Amino acid sequence: MNTDSEKKDIVLIVDDNSNNLGVLYNLLDDASFEVWVAQDGESAIEKVGYALPNLILLDIMMPGIDGFETCDRLKANPLTADIPVIFMSALSDTVDKVKGLSLGAVDYITKPFQQEEVLARVKLHLKLHFLTQKIEKQNQELEQRVQERTAELSQALHNLQQTQVQLVQTEKMSSLGQLVAGVAHEINNPVSFIFGNLNHASDYIRDLLSHLEAYQQHYPNPVPQITAHAEEIELDYLLEDLPNMITSMKVGADRISNISVSLQNFSRTDTSTKxxxxxxxxxxxxxxxxxxxxxxxxxxxxxxxxxxxxxxxxxxxxxxxxxxxxxxxxxxxxxxxxxxxxxxxxxxxxxxxxxxxxxxxxxxxxxxxxxxxxxxxxxxxxxxxxxxxxxxxxxxxxxxxxxxxxxxxxxxxxxxxxxxxxxxxxxxxxxxxxx
The missing domain is CATH 3.30.565.10 (Histidine kinase-like ATPase, C-terminal domain)
Structure with missing residues (x-):
């Protein structure tokens, strides 16, 4: 997941069993992760207060506060709420699994560990977490850029209107063409930015939907809470409408691009030669x-x-x-x-x-x-x-x-x-x- 020149992904292991810590530490260290350890919930909460890991492997049965309480406290803190938590326990009761997931955990690993499974789940949830962060960051940047460009274009159009009045009065028609061409050029920049990010967002959403479909295929009978939540958010409609929404956004961006081309065509300033x-x-x-x-x-x-x-x-x-x-x-x-x-x-x-x-x-x-x-x-x-x-x-x-x-x-x-x-x-x- 990382090259040698990149910063390693950090995984925090929280378990009171030294043997488990040793096995997981060696497994993740060999996989080129930076590994932190804590032997109880209080130590884990204190450790993440100094620096944030990228993922937490959290045991349930521990002295002091158990894994459930530890996870609840982590999710209640805005600074640590988004860190993916994977529970580890010998408990196999469905009630315990549901309780862990309802507290905000992203997955559940049952002891004794299968090392390949642990590594696969860690890599999967890190990838999902980073993709989600990347999409959120790009959406924020896109919104900011659109707002900035909208303000710039509004000001440019206002200036254009004022210049048009002066232009007609002074018969300096070439200035109008130059200004309109400038506006058209400025439109191209945010439109290109929108096009580029829409393509990436479409790919990310398709991957996430494919992942969700895989879960539905392999877990066709989810717990009642998940079924109720799917009905509440109208999951079937969401899966159908989300790609259509991205397509509509692309159509809108294409419309803006066509307007820009028309503006450039109208504002040709080649007055020296025919x-x-x-x-x-x-x-x-x-x-x-x-x-x-x-x-x-x-x-x-x-x-x-x-x-x-x-x-x-x-x-x-x-x-x-x-x-x-x-x-x-x-x-x-x-x-x-x-x-x-x-x-x-x-x-x-x-x-x-x-x-x-x-x-x-x-x-x-x-x-x-x-x-x-x-x-x-x-x-x-x-x-x-x-x-x-x-x-x-x-x-x-x-x-x-x-x-x-x-x-x-x-x-x-x-x-x-x-x-x-x-x-x-x-x-x-x-x-x-x-x-």
């Missing part, structure tokens, strides 16, 4: 980020997204900037449903269609069935600082910046058509390859 990308990935990333605004909230109805994606080639562009255009146009469509002017839309819907115009251009159309835009406003939509929103609700830069990205930086076209009372559609055309 690269060939999948336009649909950018649309999906924008939808993911705006997903919270699509859900029903208060008096606002849920917004349905209808997607009709055509077969498109990879498109050469500045991905981060094009993704920002998608973000602006979808957000404007959502805003149209939230303005609450006139009669509310019965089934609010945003349609996103992509198609190949010809060998040189693709088109993305983002339409809503909202209240529409008056003709007097259409001609001013792409002017800087023009907005129909109340003060504090918009800067008038979103569509202006989107127009510059599509037309000036990509040589494409951005247009808008609308029918009051029926809805609005924005059309984005960009070349497949840049000259």
């Amino acid at each position: 690269v060939a990308v999948n336009i649909h990935e950018g649309l999906e990333s924008a939808l993911l980020i705006l997903r919270y605004r699509l859900k029903a909230c208060g008096n606002s109805k849920a917004i349905e997204i209808v997607k009709e994606y055509g077969k498109l080639p990879l498109v050469e562009c500045y991905p981060g900037q094009i993704n920002q255009v998608f973000m602006n146009l979808i957000a404007n469509a959502i805003d149209a449903f939230e303005e609450k002017t006139g009669e509310a839309v019965r089934n609010p819907t945003i349609s996103i269609r992509t198609e190949l115009v010809n060998d040189n251009f693709i088109r993305i159309r983002i339409a809503d069935n909202g209240p529409g835009i008056p003709e007097s406003v259409l001609s001013k939509l792409f002017e800087a600082f023009f907005t129909t929103k109340p003060t504090g609700k918009g800067t008038g830069l979103g569509l202006s910046i989107s127009y510059q990205i599509v037309v000036e930086k990509h040589g494409g076209q951005l247009s808008c058509s609308s029918v009051p009372g029926q809805g609005t559609e924005f059309s984005v055309e960009i070349p497949i390859k840049q000259s």
Whole structure:
């Protein structure tokens, strides 16, 4: 169990019989354990008060306080309560065995000893004890790391929101991409930690369940107390549900990982050169980020997204900037449903269609069935600082910046058509390859 360079596991033997002490001492010492001895219960309790062993072999019949009383005192002390105790006795009465186990002992060895059995039981319970400690420690570390990362991410998201406001006002769009990429990177660290520990926890739980099944196979008729406890904790349901719980946790961690990938895809900051990308990935990333605004909230109805994606080639562009255009146009469509002017839309819907115009251009159309835009406003939509929103609700830069990205930086076209009372559609055309 230990290499020469590792600290030896400590076993405390408590027995008033010198012959038993000698046999057990030699057996465990030859097995590379560090062995402590005590000849009565008081000495054992005093000895563990100075240093803690990893396991205790405890005789029942001893002068002074017997093994039962000794075990009861050890389990009552928080410092020694978790030390595995294995009772040793010539008593074979089931009542005595049950009493020992009810006091917190993990096993029972009957005298005269079978040395191979003693060694096997000691190694088994040490392994179970260390595995339990390791799982508890990892759970504590995992909880602490999750709390720390949650606080960090909450602060990062708060900073991101504040920076977004300043970003739109100053048109420094590259900063937004860098910040979102940083958040996505930070998400990867705790997610990787969770994934790694879930795999180990799953293995440990499987081993423990297998061990329990082995006990059930070899001891099919347990004592009434164990049967009652199994019914109390709904053991059959626990055995069935525990693996499902681990699987659900893995699914949740995988969902977080997918969100991180989408954030990284949305926040591409490669503004120095144009690269060939999948336009649909950018649309999906924008939808993911705006997903919270699509859900029903208060008096606002849920917004349905209808997607009709055509077969498109990879498109050469500045991905981060094009993704920002998608973000602006979808957000404007959502805003149209939230303005609450006139009669509310019965089934609010945003349609996103992509198609190949010809060998040189693709088109993305983002339409809503909202209240529409008056003709007097259409001609001013792409002017800087023009907005129909109340003060504090918009800067008038979103569509202006989107127009510059599509037309000036990509040589494409951005247009808008609308029918009051029926809805609005924005059309984005960009070349497949840049000259």
